[in-house]
Amino acid sequence: MRIASVPAGLPFLDEIAARWEERRGPGGFGDGMILVPGRRAARALVEAFLRRLDGRAALLPRIVAIGDVDEDEVTSFGAAAPDLPPAVEPERRLAVLAMLVLRAGDAFAATPTVDQAWPLARALAELMDEAERAGVDLRAALPDAADPRFAAHWAKTLEFLRIVTEAWPLWLDEQGMMNPVARSVALLHAQAAAWRASPPGEPVWAVGFADGFDDVCAVLGAVAAAPLGQVVLPGVDFALAEEVWDALPDTHPQAGVRRVLAALGVAREEVARWGHEDVALRARGRLVSDMMLPAGALDAWGRERTPFGLEGLARLDAPDQQQEAAAIAMILRDGLSRAGRRVALVTPDRALARRVATELLRYGVVADDSAGEPLALTPPAVFLRLLAEAVARDFAPVALLALLKHPLAGLGMTPGNCRASARRLERMALRGPAPPPGLAGIRAALAAKADAGDRPEAETADRPDQPEALPVFLDRLDAALRPVMVKGSASLPDLLTGLVRAAEALAATDTRTGAERLWSGAEGHALSRLMAGLIVHTAILPEQERDQLPAFLLSVFAGRMVFGQKVLRGREGEAVNPRVAILGVLEARLHAADLVVLGGLNEGIWPPATDPGPWLSRPMRRRAGLPSPERMIGASAHDFTAALLSAPEVVLSAPARREGAP
Template identity: 35%
Template structure:
């Protein structure tokens, strides 16, 4: 038990708990012993304890309960003092002691600053988008916070800064812009009788200090865990020094720093001790005058670790004497033995990239669970890495939520709000509509799946509710489409009812039917109404994410209160910008042994094993954001703090955590697909280790123990031992009854190039769906051109270029082609049409009668005891005067190469010739006859004609057409004969070079696992 005396006369007033110690446990243990908490439940009831943040306040309450022997106690008043890096200052009871105006909310401040920004530009005859005004307002708000946290800024000096120097004109423009916060913002606050949040907190702290002087508190005052980075904290610390019973407990003060080094630290804002040095100057103390907290035990290894970490983070001027310092610190030990003691329990691991880094962290956390009772915590400032590790742990049914939370817009409620806002911009946009209707928190009692499948997929052929309904009616009436897709009559009626109900709900919510601007509050009310009407049970507002969304929308209403009316696009963009920094902490109960913390949450906390991840430059430490308005020289002159103070605070967090007995430091060689640099702290630690131990031993000492390298575990997971005789390549062999008994000529080509695609489509019944809002590519564009050319050949149609062009453009519009694309191709389309008409006119004397268009034909082929049906749809068939047949195939793009046709890789046209020669088109009045011509007609951005059997540049064919047709017949019969064998498999792209268009089923075939060629990731 710690002996009493913490508050005795002559006892130290300022203490420190060294790095690596369990700060809160040590604090609670000593206080409980001092006050006799185990036998007196109200021993601390009158005391006031300040800690850095709310999380440490909760953790201290638990530590006090444990220190009291798990007995019920009356808790002291534990208040968060506020971290410098907190996004929002915490509410404080101190404000009640001062007659202060209320603080302006951060949201209202953003909105009013945005109005001032727009007024600044409008005064100069320009305008900026609302999103840009909001972004500038964020920068101004950040500068206001920095000014308040710097402890006093003289904005009046701004006018003289540029005048005294010959600088670029843009700096003068920046100074003019800063008049917003130097002059206009104070006037705005005075007009509304409000204060800026941080300025109010400082005023409240000063009022509290005066109150303590006039009326000393009844209980004891303890300020624990703060470095004094916030001016309000330093005010309270200085006031506490005058009280009869008050303590200040600093985290991780290096008491062994020489006076000369302490002076250099005071001039190095990026040093971990810089902020504490400033606090001690405020309190009038030197480092050696601060006492070590009583009741702590240490070990030579812990002392060596702290010394090495402090040395590694020493000011740059001190690094030249590292080895001499190590000799002094090691005392009777030799330098190498001291270094080995200090680095024992510390492991450095460099992963290939941030993905591998997340895996390593997850595997280390998972390994901890194998040791009964041990705890572990991942600490990283990289929120994305933290969420990735949390997701990886779930594969082992280990749920550990990142304490920093997840972005609001990535939660169910937040994502629904964002999707509804995007949908409001264009209510019939298929992607936005389905994103809302298929959201987990939406309950819409309609057949959304068939509505999507039959009517929304493919190119968008509508612009509003009325044209969407017309599209549904037109699609439902298309018998050929219904036969091919499986569309039933009731699907059309159900889709029309769905659209009717959906339109009614959107209208009822209050969204304008046209482009009429609406106020920000009206927009939010409409979004809320629509979310509520579509919401499932429980409604989107339930849960932590719903509560946070409600708060965010209320705050955003404050942001927009001073803004003019705008369209949904503007409000949607602004809301998403505003919510980019809003986080939601998951409601899941904390894991009893594992945690994922950010550096803020990790302050004053510890675990049996700490994993520090994200140790790369730009991540940890993060570079201070570039100042949009002031260079550093200007900042210093008006009293703004150095941006490097944030690096110093981050370095202090690192030093506290790196001194833990069991710590793993993770970094990555690459981040965001670019080379990454390890954190400067890792570089310094490894340099110090190499100097003390030599290159080889340093690598061994800092590397993972044998068999405990998570990179090797990860390699084992990714490349498990191969099973003998096993291959992941699919080789399905369905029964003959399940195999297709007929295919079209185009599918015969697929059967050659990718048999597995035929298996998936015809045996498994899997067909690739068109994309939503699909751009009009070659397929729908070709269909439109075919339709126009077919109609053009009808009797009674004037055969003119203007008429053909008009029909083409009408079909392209119906197919969903964008108007700008249609207009942009007017000239090339006219040339193509004129060339086509000239070619057509030249062919007319050769043709007997009217050409047949879109002709369907079939051919039954004997296949053992069964028969195989070959089908085709010929674009055009013409009868020559001598009775021979010509088959023409129209292409909007380049036709297949002649070599592909001759080698049988593209058998479509020769197979159509076989059907024609066998009378397969007889139902259409085309009797069996010789085929004299197979021709590709290119009709797109250019017009071209290519005859199969012709050799380029020669009047003589390389291979006669008759021979090509017969070779195709022979190859076709062999092909379908092979697949009539039940032991013949449908393999995936047996010759990848043949599959020039890839395969829609490559992922289903898992080609990346077994194929030799490069694949997708």
Template identity: 40%
Template structure:
């Protein structure tokens, strides 16, 4: 350090209990404010632009918003310097004339590094092991951060040669091999671009500034404030400023009262570690630091500050907790802790506290948390009162309307217009297709209902057009023709972008430009162009800037496979944040921990105090293990925990602080922050704990509790007699008995459940194809079996399954089960035909009409199979691929299908067939290896579960049917929803009946809720 400056270092600190920006501004005014011209000559160097804004606002508050020539306030870092990952350096004003190449853009460097990573795999003959483009982009981003970190620490890549690969695990040896190839190559590649790394450029500029001030000390005052000096180049500059004739350094929250033993053993995870390293760098003792002007030596907050010092005490000296000389009551005054059940409750209670602050005029509050998800939840909760809160971290472009729209457009084309991604894109608010938005939405809904409900159509734009054309051949309609014309217009807008995905490879610039053009065409409406709609607002401007930056950097990237483009685009999109400029609340804020280091609000809410969140987990370096980092000279990964601890102390020392945490996050128990655990060890429970959590929780729950409870009674629809069904199938009779409301919704209201989007074949489809295969076999071979009946049945099965056999779930699960069923079925047929059984009909339809007082009623059925038994009587067989009815259900009348079919057979309802039915059988075709099928038979001999013979069962089903029809022929008979819940689970129409709202309530004789 130059001695010719002739001055001992001038260092100050502002205690954590005081607002740093406010106290700094007050001291500057006290020191230089008597002369406005002198004040304007002062230069204040701050960590970042957000600190500059905070100090400027502090000056305005202290001067009552009066006109004032403020000091020159300049940031010495564009991003949080303590992250040690300077992706782009913000340069001190006045240094841009240095003869240095400009800093390379982040995207340009990332694309170059992607190319180097891919080339490395290619040169080693491991191209097949190379990561996909999106993963390569993530690796390139991490590699760029590693380069920045090495340059920030001013290390030489030559030191990599001194690392012995054999000392590390195999995969780290491979990484080291890659780095030793990259590092000599990178300077040459970078020089060819005409740029330099931002971190290196920042280092040179700060070093140049330091040398300039060293040789020619400024004639004006310079104050470096708020920095911890964790970047070596910044620490060198602070070292100089502290010794300049008119220079001084103001440090945030140096713990002057810490005992010497604790100071000596500080580790990277301690809140004062970075301060200790800076003081060692400057070469001063902690005792030489004095309080900044305007900072009182003692005040009510001193006890809290000392308590927090004890909380952060190194483990080696925690035995001194036994002799604490702190007034706990005074230290805990104004400090509240809330342990809440979950993330939802934590966000809701925080929002309530923020809202309560606004009841006091001019009072301010800030939520401080590193948990971005929690911050977004709180911001959303605040909107219930119409309050927009300023979140300094902003919103990821990834989650904004333009960002989501651009993602969906890319995935829609990449997935060949599969139903889900296509409809997700078409339903986005920015999508209009050049037409009126209302009409566009109607066409999208029509496309969904007519084409996409059910199995997926053939992929591609033409595949959807053919699917619409198929519907037109089934029954032409004006609406379908309109849909086809609209879709062809949409295909014209999308086709240029889709054509690129048919190519083997494209340039990044080419597909990016096509993506932008397609997105703009689809975002146009009847009155405005797509560009006007898409790129408007803060999020739109950020998206437009991203696209421009990517286009400028695109030439650095090799060709890529088009299907990899959407994932790559999402990687780039995830790096952009949108920060609102206007419309936020002036008295409420959401701050990150670094911002809270430099300012206080009247109420500080420190939230998300769980391990892994605050403090964060030590980041994993994908390029070097901890031993490698240590040997190379990089700082410990745990240093971030120490910086986080410093931020916690700075915020927690404020006069009014509320600490919150969630005991569970997404249903998983959490571990409270180590700082809360230490507070628990120091502070007695009766002091720390309060009933505030219960109070705030009850208020939060009360917000969503209705003023009065409206109980929903079961529906009792009583439709007019003329609309009630007079023709039903035997399966519908079962529904009519079990759940009349479902029959009402389907047959009277005409409501049919929609198929799933992009649906895989379901159990009904499975039953249909197996029925079809067995029907075809029985029709093909009604008498003698073929030579190889199993092969014939398998071939008929393949025809029945048709194209759905290509679906993975069908081929993997259904087809093997069908083969098991086929083997069992062939064995069964051999046995039955040998035993004198003869099939007389399969899949035969029949009808039977009953003359009743309410009018004729027609019963319909389609019999799966009817066999003649050896004695000439008939056996009715029903194939079941699902669950068959039990004997108890059959005899209780809850499964009337087979008995009613027997009634129809005995009354000649099936043309060309008559006789006595003596057997009712369910063939449950499960397809399992142990039991491919199961036969449940009810016949005239009875079975062990049988209580009646078949004749009595058929007669009983006839009586039951007539009673059922006659009951619903009464004008006041209601179609109740699932009147016997024990017999049926939730059905397809139970949500319409709001079953979950009333089922389980018991009524007494007066219609009141029974206890």
């Protein structure tokens, strides 16, 4: 087997690109395939190859995210594609699970509403996905998971989980479908079997895997056994004593790598070492290895006296989150002032990432947050939520003005004229005592002020924008909102269709349609796919009143992230600076920079708080054969140590207060 490791102190993907060129030759870039953990790693590897080519023309190898392996990949080496049912669509699965949750309402103190059932359905789906990755059959494991000594409510929980052990599998069989993760696992095992039976005749590498379940390890084993195969792991710690390595807890940063090597049947000393770190990073690596020792091995600190390896490390203590963001922005800006240097902020705290990006704009630096953005915070999603909130509150002044002053609001005019008209409406009808509910109440309030002799302010109040006469503006608003003004209860597809049509009418300007403005870009495409899926698949859920829409949208958007390059512009027209990056921990594993700031180093952020989930306690998960929640801490520790060794200069940052508390 061909297994190698790149030290954590070297730029991992740049080393992969260099080794690939070394083995294939300058003209052989395009032969073969490289497997990576995910799509973002695939994009980063393409960038590493481009840096290596430095303007030369070449065909790159196929770079495949392991989760994207499909029937075409399985058949590409002569194996028969597995006869698998199609995967159920994500929104359809959540809608059906939400329906099953509502039908099991007697399991709760009060019957949940649709917006409460949706996150429960998502938690059920996550439980099934986790079990399928771990190779656990919930139908066999869950009935015996509750020990009689446990509290009685756990037994009641297991009764509720018959949704995933009985009702859901029966539904899948009736529809002839599979869970997405179950299908992905089956395809990966089929790919591994195909390569075992007929090894590929071209180079196949698997790089960057720091952990993996049985399906991933099966593919890695098939790659390592192929004549031209190569598995490259990130940052295997060869300095750990053998007795410590053999007993690593799940919370250790090397626990995932050890699991992979154990699954491959490879001893640590058999792993080849690629590349050489400089002296400073080697000393820092030893320090990191020592400080991450498990409790049972802390006596090793007294055995050897080695240099601490603190060169290049700095610490930032900020009083609060805002000052932390401002200080990090200054550090990154100072790093950019030196020619050719690349700088990065690495943090799992999305709020800190947004603050730093905003602070960088003060220096004319536009940074793209490649770790993604919560869908709920993107402009089109916020616009939909504001529209739903305004309708639910019967156009109360605050809700209506928040909608009309959103940048996407246009009502067939220029956005500036729309906002100017909204400001005039605010001055003339919405300040002071609230008018009666609905648009009719606003018209009545305007009429009453006109009868009292009040007159609109001069046009100069809104220059250079031109506000429209308020009766005409309200007519426009009334026409745009008509699709969503449903009386009584209606099906969710009807409510959502009306919401989308009203949003498109509100977003239209004098030069562009509302659909063009709402659904463009990565966030628009993600939102349009989601809304289309909901409209198609939520008809099975009970009818709802329109005032339920805000809570339902909030539940649907929760936890969804939007990825993809965005063309951002600063206040002075600058494009995204290619030398500054704001990264989540997954991206940071494979990213290289000259200066890295590790931000938000607080408990609950680094590492994340462990949560066994709403359904099973830790002992129940152990009896069922599911992975321990502490495995997440080990993955977070690996990310942290990799980032700590990813650059010559590293700044560790933590605010003294978070969200107002110490």
